[in-house]
Amino acid sequence: MKKIILHGLAVEKNSEKYLTQIIDRLNKEGVSISVTSLFLSRNSGLLNNSQVVSEITEDFDAVFSLGGDGTFLESLLLVGKSEVPILGINMGRLGFLASIAKEYIKESLYLLFKGEYEIESRSLLSLESNSELFQGKTYALNECAILRKDSSAMIMVKCYINGQYLNTYWADGLMVATPTGSTGYSLSCGGPLMMPDSKDFVITPVSPHNLNVRPLIVSDDSELRFEIESRNRSFLISLDSRSETIENDVDITVKKAPFQAKLIKIDGISFPDTIRNKLGWGFDKRN
Numbered sequence: 001m002k003k004i005i006l007h008g009l010a011v012e013k014n015s016e017k018y019l020t021q022i023i024d025r026l027n028k029e030g031v032s033i034s035v036t037s038l039f040l041s042r043n044s045g046l047l048n049n050s051q052v053v054s055e056i057t058e059d060f061d062a063v064f065s066l067g068g069d070g071t072f073l074e075s076l077l078l079v080g081k082s083e084v085p086i087l088g089i090n091m092g093r094l095g096f097l098a099s100i101a102k103e104y105i106k107e108s109l110y111l112l113f114k115g116e117y118e119i120e121s122r123s124l125l126s127l128e129s130n131s132e133l134f135q136g137k138t139y140a141l142n143e144c145a146i147l148r149k150d151s152s153a154m155i156m157v158k159c160y161i162n163g164q165y166l167n168t169y170w171a172d173g174l175m176v177a178t179p180t181g182s183t184g185y186s187l188s189c190g191g192p193l194m195m196p197d198s199k200d201f202v203i204t205p206v207s208p209h210n211l212n213v214r215p216l217i218v219s220d221d222s223e224l225r226f227e228i229e230s231r232n233r234s235f236l237i238s239l240d241s242r243s244e245t246i247e248n249d250v251d252i253t254v255k256k257a258p259f260q261a262k263l264i265k266i267d268g269i270s271f272p273d274t275i276r277n278k279l280g281w282g283f284d285k286r287n
Contacts (some may be wrong), residue, residue, distance in 0.1 A: 002032060100269070125239070200218060
């Protein structure tokens, strides 16, 4: 790796030493370092002499995302269709996507430059509609969710899969989640955990009024179309951490995006390790 770009939130005072470790290691490896303009604006005192770029192109070998999972998703938005691999370094709290703890930066970068890593491809969702949404960046790594607005009454979501009627959901909302997103919002709504390389999506209702309605796993080749009715004629649609208000007459179709997210995974850090540690599995005296 010879050309790397840094992106992240404002680095807290007690974490500045970790940013220094990253920069020192990259300089030692002779890497050309750039930073996003957003990262510079958030850390103007720390990165004044850095090369600044406004977008991430295929010219870069990797993006280092410094923050939590929210920062990782922001990095993915900047990467877009270029599919530049992203290394998530957790400066935040939980961190499923930003899997490298800041205390292990030195060891992880040592392994990275030894070539002891792999690049995982993760499916993305693509949102299509008859309305201009999200400034054209209509893709998501975790989930696409249709939700009631504010404290309004529940909404009615009619779902079609590959042109065939599936069900009408009376609920606070409905989401389509990827295997990556199965550890997030979908999980909190009762959805299953899925391995990252699963070729499936999960349709998860949010607080459904019918108690016999359960999450449904479908092939990621499926095309899902939704018709929504809401008493106040509008509702929310979200892609990961972004949301917009739209009207009832907007057509919505969700399917797999034609490009993927590329995640850099350091050897020795696996998905089972991550969920076991993050979710507290195995903390039982019998183990």
